[in-house]
Structure formats: structure tokens, C-alpha cells
Amino acid sequence: MADLRTDFLGIRSPNPFWLASAPPTDKKINVLRAFEAGWGGVVWKTLGSQVKNVSSRYSAVDYHNSRVMGLNNIELISDRPLEMNLNEIRECIRLFPDRAMVVSLMADNDRASWHELIRKVEDTGAHGLELNFGCPHGMTERGMGAAVGQDPEIARMVVEWVMEVATIPVITKLTPNVHSVVPTGRASVEAGSNALSLINTIQSVTGVDLDTFIPNPNVAGKSTFGGYCGPAVKPIALKMLTTIAQDPVTSRVPVSGIGGVSTWKDAAEFMLLGSTSVQVCTAVMKHGFRIINDLCEGLSNWMDEKGFARTTDFIGRSVSALTHWEDLDMNYHIVANIDTDKCIHCGLCYIACEDASHQSIRLDPGHPYNTYTIKEEECVGCNLCKLVCPVDGCISMVEQRHGDEYLNWKEYQRRGLPLNDH
């Protein structure tokens, strides 16, 4: 059995799965249920400035038979009294001392407020602090949340205030609502932040009601931009995570990965791209805390299969495999191959290739089943047919290199090799 124990700057948890700062972590009753279910840690829902929420607060994007492919929220930080939260945090730590307790913070935008809040939170015995520089709605209008994270210099200033008093590890949570997460990440690390977490939610409008013409979520006939999360945002999160893992400054600190983690596979991918721990929210909002079992078992079984004894054996392992386009090997060439025994003659590969790619699939009419085969000489190896094929393993991409040597774009150009030749 693989060892899932995680040590994040001394914040220890029995597994790398933390609950992200969000409604599932906003009070004792939820957090105790999460710990009982087996979650490794929580990031307590953001404390700080006093707020008032509206209803409704969520809207979602469904895809085919799947509800909540993406979730959008306009809820603010904790709207409960600070003292109540602090007492409950203390109680949760006492009952589950082996779990990670990180507290998310967003103080009013002045040094004294941050100092006071940090002292109070540290007094609970919490193991770490997460600075919420990412909340995209409600708080930004007051100069908080994403308003901090979107300006590296403001972020630097706030992190400096925090580091003046913090005695436990500080994680700065980054907003994705920027052209790059690196500048704010660098500023935070340079200002002393011990770690980074990303991504926060992405600003969105999930849809418009076609009967009322009101975008959702509907609050008395009006809506507002919310924060988008869930499986739909995972690819964006992985990209941003990679830029942090590849930057010489930000890569110095550990990262807690966030953004659409729903399964152990998602988690493994986040970890391969540099996350020491992963944070989950939407999947729990949809299914409850019980999903932790498969997260742990699946990750553990995969690690056993791959021969990884502990998570540090593979964290960051895939980072170097992401390179610049111009460094890709131009001699590498693959062509599609359709396994005729597995083909169910749905024609999806054909029409995708015909209408949207390179007309590389031959259709031999049959009744009722057509036969589809690859025109190897036309195939550019784009993968589209394989992606749309509904049968696993039916279409495979077969390597047919143009040449033995590694040949990148720069070298290709230098040698004056032919362009536009397809």
C-alpha cells in the first residue's frame, strides 16, 4: 500500500486531499463530517471582513446527462461571526489533531486588520493560513479578494503585512482572472509567502434563462458575474499550475492545486504538475464527503501500480514534459489506425475528419454499416478521430517517424526545410 501521508511545510495530513475554502468548510458540523469521512485536511472558509449574502447563490452548466460540469457562485466569504468560527476551528483541531487545519483569510485592506485577524486565527492552533487574493465577486468592489490578486504590487504589500506577524506557514491563493498567474505569484513569494495555491474561481456568466431572459443565478431579476469552478475549469487550472511550477521564483515554494479536482485521476494529474496537496470543492458540493474513499483508494492503487511508495515520488514529475511549441519534435509523425474488429460503424471519426480535419478517412458504403479506413498518406496525425470515437481502443495512433533524429522548429527553419507542404 502506497503511503499517502502528506507534509506541506510541516502541515501534516494523512492524505493529500484537502477541502478547499468554500461552503463545505464553513462550520464545525461540516468539517467534522468531512474528517469522519476521511478527508486529510480543510481550508476553513474565508474569515475576515464582515459580509451579508444574497440568494440564490449558485448556477451551473450541465453537459448531456451530466449535471454541474461547471459550477458558478456569487457567495461571499464566511457570513458568520468571527468568534463562532474561531471557537469551532479550535474544537475541530482538538477532535481531529492529525488533520490539516488551514484557515483562509481576507481582512479589510489595512495592515492592522490583517495583523489582528492573523493573531486571532493563530490562537486557535490552526496549522496554516491561506490568503484569499482571488475571490472574484462582492469583495473586489471593496478592494479585497481578486482586486488584491490582480495587482502584483498590492499583493506584495499585503503578503508583507502578513509575514510581519504570521508564525505558521502562509499560502497565497492566486486568482486566475489575470493574463498570467506568475507576476502575482512571484510578488507573493518574494514578499515571503511560504507557499502558493491555485486556482480560485474564474469569472463567468453560466447562461441566460431563455424564458425570462435573466442571466443566472437570478437574484430578483438581476444577476452578477460569479466564480466558475468544477470539472470544466480543470484544464485551465492545470495550465496555470504548470506556469507556476516552471517559473524559477514561484517554483521554489510548494503548491496546493485547486480547480475541478473530482477524481483520484484529476488529483494525480495535479500532483504530476507540481501540487503537493490538492483541494476539492465542487465534487463535494455535488456528491458529499463520501467521495474521499475512492480518491484515496484510487490514488493508492495507481501509485502501487506505478511503483511510487510516497507522493513525493511523483510530485512535479510531468512538469518538464511541457515545453515550448518550437521545441517539439517535427520528425515525430503518427497516423490513425482503425481496428475493424472494434469499429461499430458510427461514422463519427469520418465526419469529424471530413468536415473539420484533413479528409483522411475513406468511407466504403454498406447497408446498414459503412466501412471506414484511414488514408494514411493524407492523415496528419491530429488525433481528432481518436478523440471522437466512442469505443475505447478502436482508433490508435501509430508512429511513423519522418526521420530518426530529433528536429525542432528552430533547427527546421535554420536548415530551410520546406513549409506548407501538406
Next chain:
Amino acid sequence: MAIKNHRLTDGEYSRNFEDIHPPFESRDAVLVDANRCLYCYDAPCTKSCPTGIDIPKFIKQITTDNVKGSAHTIFLSNIMGGGCSRVCPVEKLCEGACVYNLLEEEPIPIARLQRYSTEPAIRARWPLFQRAEPTGKKVAIVGAGPSGLSCAHVLARAGVDVHIFEKEEKGGGLMTYGIAAYKITPEFCEEELQYILSIGGIEIRYGCELGRNLTLAGLQQEYDAVYLAFGVGLARRLDIPGEELPGVVDAIKFIYDIRSKGYPDVAVGDKVAVIGMGMTAIDAATQARRLGAGEVTIVYRRTQEEMPCTQAEMDIALLDGCRILWLAAPQRVLGDAAAGVTGLVCSVMRLGEPDASGRRSPVDTGETITLDVDMVIKAAGQTPYVELVAGSGLVNDKGRVTVGEGGSTGLAYVFAGGDCVNGGKEVVDAVQAGKETASAILQLINS
């Protein structure tokens, strides 16, 4: 032993004849199946539908809540898409070709999805088609069955005035009179008919029968073109001793009575033999059981390999408790005029060489078996209207009208299609024939 009616209570009748393929309960349930559809290109299901309904398209339209568009897609290819969704042997057509079968997965329930889209359209008479300005052309159609109605709708859409001459008192043909009541009700058939007529420009004249109060020559004179879609007649004669005894009934007549008289008034025996293994035989056998017959035996002279009905149809009969006697050919009906039928003697057969149809022919072994029955239902295929066809001067093959391209007969401006041409196939085949012929008629009369 006796043949009698009123065997069951009202509750038992309605339970026995309730919808065998009930509609979806909710939109959510529909979406589960609709979203499973892969949206195949040049889809095998569409290619296996005689009317070529664009099935992936109409299912996709369900998933986007465009049910009106979905119904339009269906009706554009098959104006009886509502009825066909209930009576088509989909297991050998669209659903049988669904690519999920190749994954050993349940095929998409295409018929049920088709019902979901067409039912509200028919109920609420969605005006999905607009009739063109009347062209002044007039076409006569003989027979208000699926083929005649399908032809009429296409013509009416194109602005032609259509008169349909129907010998019965209701339209719909075998859809209304010849199919098991648990598949489709006469009430639904009437609604479907009214929906088809709602396009305008179609008038049905009931009680008009070719050869009785109507002549082909007269129609030719009065109309720009004539479409013959009068179907086929009663069940094929057995030509065995005892066939005239009381208690030997025709399956078509038997089913007709169930649908026109109501269940309690249709008499059925204690022990019934049904001869034949086609769809009509199954409909007769299952309904005999559902009317309260104690024992029903289906007698077929070949084996399951050669049977014309589908496995799904046979399963309905078996689940209803019908027995199937393979390799048995009726030899004579026992009984007398007073007592009626007392038994059926069958020759025991074995399979010999393949015949013209490619099926192995049954050969008499010389042995016999006697069934203890009090009613015999004949369902070994239907006979064409031989005399009518010959008397009208139509080129034919044993009573089946011979047609050329687009349903043209040898007679000028006279077309034919559906069962009277093919000898009796599925409703969906008749609809397609009507649709194709309408195009040919339009080409001719508008040129």
C-alpha cells in the same frame, strides 16, 4: 368446450390490453436515453428505416428541447411516424441496426423516443406543415390506409386537392383495423388521421369501394391521377377439409372485430389453434389469450429459423402463455356443423431443400398430430384482391399489382403502392410507397 364472449371482467380486459410499450414518464427519463444516442453519421438506424427518418437528428433535437423540430424531422419522412413508433418491428429495423448492438449494449429506444416527439404534435395538432397554394390539380386515392394517407399528405402539401375513397367507416386501414390493440388503439388511430387531415386539402369519402360503387375508369376520367392503395384482403385459404366449419375464423376478421366491436363482444374458444407465424398470427394468438382463451397453440409448418415474425414478437406470444408447435402443417379440421370445431389434425413436417424465397421447404413426414381445439384462427398470410385487380385491367402477379418506377401501373395516370403491390408488408413500407408515389405523381401532373 365452447366459443364464447364476455369471458372476463372489464378490469381484466383493460389490464390485458393496456399499452405494451408505455411512453416515457418524464422529460428526465427521455433525456437519459436521448443523450445516449451517439449521433452517428450516415446512421445505420436511418438506413434501416424504410422511410429513412433522420433518427440521429430527431433524437438530437429532443436533447436540445426542440421537440417541435424533432416531430417535424420525423413527419417529413413519415407522416405516420406516431403510429409507426407503436407498431413498427423496430428490432429488425432501426433499433436492430443501432450501433450499440455491436457493443453488446441495449440499443437506443428509438421507437419510444419517436413516440415522445410525435405524440404531443398529434394531440395538439402542431401545424408543422404549410399547405401550398391550391394548384387546381385533383388526385383520387383508393384506400385511406397508411399508404394512401402518406401519399395524400405529400400531395396536399404541394397544393393538390385529394379525394380518398375508403370502403370502411374509418380511415387508417390496417393501422386502425388490423393490429393488436395493446400496440395501438383505435382512438390513437383516429387522432393520427385527424392530424394528417389537418393540413387541409384532403377529403375522405367513406363507404366507397372500388368494384362496388366506384370504378377505376370513372376515377381516371374525373381526376388528374389515381393512386391505388387498397391493400390486401382476408387471410389465405387453407384449402383443407373442415375449413368451412363454424369456429374456423379469419385472423384479419378476428382482429377487426376486436378493434371495432370492443373486447367483451368478441368470442373466443377455450382452446385455440392459430395457423401461421407472421405478425398477424402473433397478434391473433396473443389477443385470443388476452380475451380469455384457456390455451392457444400457434401452428407453423417450418421452424424458428424461417419464421416471418421477429423474436420480440414471438416473445410476446410466449410470455402470454401461447404454445408454439413447429413443423406442423394443418391437414384437416375436425368437427361438424352442430358442434363446430373439435380438433385440428396436423401433418408433422421436416425441412427439405430451400425454395424460391431461400427458405427451406417443409416436407410431410407422413405422421400426424391432433390438437384438441374448439377454434381455429387462420393467419397464414393475406390474399390480394385478385378479381378486383384483374377486373380493373391492371397488370398483376397473382393479384398483386405490378408497378414500375414511382409506382406507375400500365394504365395512364394510375399509380399503385403499399400492400396491394407488395402483398402485405409493414406499415412503414406502405408509408414509404405512398410518399414515393406522391413525388412521381407531382412530377407527372405538374409537368
